[in-house]
Amino acid sequence: MTTTAASTPTDLEAFRVELTGYAYRMLGSVFDAEDAVQETLLRAWRGRDGFDGRSSLRTWLYRIATNVCLDLLRGRGRRALPVDLGAPSAPVAASLGTPAGDWVEPVPDAAVLPADPAELAVARESVRLAFVAALQHLPPRQRAVLILRDVLRWRADEVADLLDASVPAVNSALQRARATLAGVRDGRPDLGPALDPADRDLLDRYVDAFARYDIDALVALLRDDAVQSMPPYPMWLRGAAEIGRWLRGPGAGCRGSRLVRITANGGSALAQYRPDPAGGHRAFSIQLLDVSGGRISRLTHFLDLRLFARFGLPPHLDS
Incomplete structure (x- = not known):
């Protein structure tokens, strides 16, 4: 077997945090995200002989992770925050009834945020609860495009290659995703940013x-x-x-x-x-x-x- 960067579990493990951050934004659940990343690394290890080095190891892993997330999202309703649902609950005393719905879940910083201070500020904003909830309003492929382009700063041609799509299709999906996200934010109360550690x-x-x-x-x-x-x-x-x-x-x-x-x-x-x-x-x-x-x-x-x-x-x- 030809030795490649994908040859050892240790090499794959180095990508766990950033892949978990990507999957969390896609899925809105820390538990689903961890399952998705575990499946991604397992598929990569099993398919390591198929990695020919034409793309980077990181790109290859993101392709697998995207497919895993899209599979999980297929046929599943979107996750939400209660504030997305409209009018406040009434009467208040009836609110602690039977749990219902799939809600966006919180995630530990250590599970999804990079150690590099240069990347930390942008990454923190992109895992804010309100932002992750807003992402859930997007169709899955548009969600992937927006995260890859606007959060992770991939080039359009890189995203197109990952999704087996054309560059114009990626750019069109990004424009639609941005428009939908802007509409979601305009329709939500002004809740401000999350509480900063400095406060x-x-x-x-x-x-x-x-x-x-x-x-x-x-x-x-x-x-x-x-x-x-x-x-x-x-x-x-x-x-x-x-x-x-x-x-x-x-x-x-x-x-x-x-x-x-x-x-x-x-x-x-x-x-x-x-x-x-x-x-x-x-x-x-x-x-x-x-x-x-x-x-x-x-x-x-x-x-x-x-x-x-x-x-x-x-x-x-x-x-």
Whole structure:
């Protein structure tokens, strides 16, 4: 067998993070993305004799990853954020019913972001929760074209070769994808960028108020038009006053919670542990906060407990 760059699992493994970032943007799920990358590397290893070196190893792997993602997306509905769904939930008390829908999931920074500082700023913006949710509105091939061209900065001829398409077809798909994405953003409330790690004061005050369960202090940190959602439940609330009522009512079980700081989707995030009647605190949600104008504009609580292991967190904290 001719020795190539694709000859060893170690060489392939070097691409895991960037491939996971690509698959996450395509699929909107950290679990699906990791499965897709694992399948990509497995196919590459099994098909290494077919890699003839005419393209780079990176291009070859992206071709396989794109085909894997397109296969997974075939026939599947798009993932969304609750805020995409229209009117706020009503009545609020009915919102914690049966989980429904496939929601865009948070992702640990370490799983998808490059180590190179020169690439980090652009990569962080392209894994923001709102951006990944907006991508899910695009048809799969348009989604791939937009990510490859506008996020990863591939040339049109490179994308055309990867997708077995013509350059005019790629350029046309990119124009349609950009137009659709602009329409999605125009139709969504102005939620601002995700909370940056530099916004330590706002995050500190939020953590302190939540730990004390001081609802007045929490509400004071929110924009008047702030929204709150709790995937996978089909509920979202609009308005600081409405969120405050929820926290005093159905959400009162969060009193006494412990918050652990993490990073997700290019910004600061929190892991929430609620009091466990048996002692200590049990995993409850991963919280992502968006900020605008120095106040919190969105609170997204992800109640999928599988996420805790993915973030390297235990399911339970001792007292």
